[in-house]
Amino acid sequence: MTNVSVKEQCYLKNPAETKLGERIIGASVQLIAELGFERFTFKRLAAQIGSTEASVYRYFENKHKLLLYLIAWYWTWRFHQLKMLTDDIKDPTEKLEKIIHFLCKPVEVDSNFDYINEIELQEIIVAESIKTLHTKEVDDDRKHGYFSAFKDFIHFISECMNSINPNYPYCHNLASMLIDNIQEQKFNFVHFATISNLSPKKTESDLQSFFSHLIFSTLKSSI
Amino acid sequence: MTNVSVKEQCYLKNPAETKLGERIIGASVQLIAELGFERFTFKRLAAQIGSTEASVYRYFENKHKLLLYLIAWYWTWRFHQLKMLTDDIKDPTEKLEKIIHFLCKPVEVDSNFDYINEIELQEIIVAESIKTLHTKEVDDDRKHGYFSAFKDFIHFISECMNSINPNYPYCHNLASMLIDNIQEQKFNFVHFATISNLSPKKTESDLQSFFSHLIFSTLKSSI
DNA sequence: ACTATCATGATAGCATTACTATCATAATCA
DNA sequence: TGATTATGATAGTAATGCTATCATGATAGT
Numbered sequence: 001m002t003n004v005s006v007k008e009q010c011y012l013k014n015p016a017e018t019k020l021g022e023r024i025i026g027a028s029v030q031l032i033a034e035l036g037f038e039r040f041t042f043k044r045l046a047a048q049i050g051s052t053e054a055s056v057y058r059y060f061e062n063k064h065k066l067l068l069y070l071i072a073w074y075w076t077w078r079f080h081q082l083k084m085l086t087d088d089i090k091d092p093t094e095k096l097e098k099i100i101h102f103l104c105k106p107v108e109v110d111s112n113f114d115y116i117n118e119i120e121l122q123e124i125i126v127a128e129s130i131k132t133l134h135t136k137e138v139d140d141d142r143k144h145g146y147f148s149a150f151k152d153f154i155h156f157i158s159e160c161m162n163s164i165n166p167n168y169p170y171c172h173n174l175a176s177m178l179i180d181n182i183q184e185q186k187f188n189f190v191h192f193a194t195i196s197n198l199s200p201k202k203t204e205s206d207l208q209s210f211f212s213h214l215i216f217s218t219l220k221s222s223i
Numbered sequence: 224m225t226n227v228s229v230k231e232q233c234y235l236k237n238p239a240e241t242k243l244g245e246r247i248i249g250a251s252v253q254l255i256a257e258l259g260f261e262r263f264t265f266k267r268l269a270a271q272i273g274s275t276e277a278s279v280y281r282y283f284e285n286k287h288k289l290l291l292y293l294i295a296w297y298w299t300w301r302f303h304q305l306k307m308l309t310d311d312i313k314d315p316t317e318k319l320e321k322i323i324h325f326l327c328k329p330v331e332v333d334s335n336f337d338y339i340n341e342i343e344l345q346e347i348i349v350a351e352s353i354k355t356l357h358t359k360e361v362d363d364d365r366k367h368g369y370f371s372a373f374k375d376f377i378h379f380i381s382e383c384m385n386s387i388n389p390n391y392p393y394c395h396n397l398a399s400m401l402i403d404n405i406q407e408q409k410f411n412f413v414h415f416a417t418i419s420n421l422s423p424k425k426t427e428s429d430l431q432s433f434f435s436h437l438i439f440s441t442l443k444s445s446i
Numbered sequence: 447a448c449t450a451t452c453a454t455g456a457t458a459g460c461a462t463t464a465c466t467a468t469c470a471t472a473a474t475c476a
Numbered sequence: 477t478g479a480t481t482a483t484g485a486t487a488g489t490a491a492t493g494c495t496a497t498c499a500t501g502a503t504a505g506t
Contacts, residue, residue: 013453020454036358036359039359041491041493042494043492043493052454052455052456052457053494054495057493057495058454062493062494128357130354130357131353133410134350134351134353134354135259136261142414142415147415151418154418155418169420170420170429170433172418172419173408173419173420174437175418176407176408176411176415177407177437180407181400181404185396185400187356188396188399191356191361191365192365192370192399194378195377195381195395195398196395196396197392197393197394209446210393213393213441213446214397214400214441217440217441218440221436221440221443243482264462264463265463265464266463266464275483275484275485275486276464277466277467277484277486278482278484280466281483285465
């Protein structure tokens with residue numbers, strides 16, 4: 001894959017199509033990861049890339065839309081990776097194991113997109129993505145389809161769960177819990193060690209065994 | 224109980240001790256529930272209660288601290304209710320059932336605190352509380368103890384889980400998942416119906432059976 | 447090669463937000 | 477009664493989140 005096309009038009013002008021656009025995205029990822037979304041401003045962004053506020057506004061209506069774009073990009077990218085990874089797996093249990101493993105392990109940089117630092121982008125997802133949901137505009141944003149990459153991702157997992165146990169009635173909830181809570185557990189491990197049992201020495205494998213056990217126990221016990 | 228004392232000093236002056244303080248808290252709950260935290264300002268709050276911005280600033284350093292106060296109040300209040308409710312239950316399984324039930328069902332107004340609308344306050348918890356964690360200042364805030372009411376709550380549940388299955392190694396993670404995700408599932412049910420299997424006709428009981436099954440399947444299956 | 451257009455830069459400005467500071471006055475407490 | 481304290485009234489300031497206008501340099505079509 002050499003292109004992640006974000007279908008959701010949260011931009012005024014496609015940043016993937018111009019040099020300036022790429023610089024905007026690249027520097028946004030870096031600055032939001034560094035400063036946090038609250039302190040990130042278009043003024044700072046423009047200064048960073050040696051451009052102007054006005055130019056940034058030609059690509060994105062505001063910083064909220066820019067964040068929506070980054071998140072949609074992330075889930076589109078991850079979905080594509082995941083499909084490649086699980087395409088040839090027939091057994092749904094094995095497939096779900098693979099999915100959980102994929103979600104728990106830290107991302108690696110993708111050489112196809114040299115202007116985006118995927119590791120910083122994932123930090124942004126863990127730290128900031130939930131904020132884009134919890135706004136008074138969430139229903140409008142959803143209607144515009146800004147979250148559809150994220151929803152597609154959840155539906156993919158949900159379907160896999162359903163083929164493991166067609167009688168389990170809460171696959172959507174279980175899948176959304178998985179996605180949301182992996183981010184939360186990663187966050188808690190770093191910032192709230194007292195409410196996490198993950199070992200610093202094998203965080204990734206603990207995280208994976210926590211969720212693996214949780215999901216499969218749930219899917220396999222009768223309701 | 225006639226008083227919820229928020230130990231965490233996220234205030235400059237205790238709002239529970241003055242008439243103006245009570246008006247500040249009461250109107251904050253109402254305004255944040257109505258406008259969302261982003262659009263809520265001390266100027267609007269002051270106008271609402273017929274006071275001034277300067278006066279509000281004498282109670283709280285900023286609106287972030289005020290939100291921390293409301294959240295600490297909520298968890299202190301809920302913890303107190305929960306302990307009363309489960310105090311006489313000896314069997315940990317029965318106790319955890321009760322806890323899950325308590326968490327899933329919507330709150331009721333508490334006549335002990337006439338200046339706070341607990342129903343609006345819970346809406347705030349569902350919609351806004353996660354934002355107080357996901358900031359660059361989270362480590363400072365945690366060190367100041369602003370989240371300790373929340374952590375106490377989680378530890379209480381975690382201990383109950385531990386007595387059900389002392390060999391299960393992720394009680395903290397499971398308990399924090401439960402608290403976090405109940406809020407998220409409530410939120411998703413309202414705003415992302417396509418990723419929720421909860422029936423509009425029996426949302427509360429579906430929510431409860433989803434989590435009940437999830438938690439007990441996990442605790443009872445060997446790891 | 448010539449012109450039209452388009453993308454970007456440069457600059458200005460404005461309303462709102464998030465505070466801080468100062469002074470006056472009313473309540474209350476010793 | 478006098479001192480302290482709580483609140484109100486008012487002003488001001490820096491930063492944020494935009495919008496608008498004009499100039500310029502690149503590019504594309506004829």
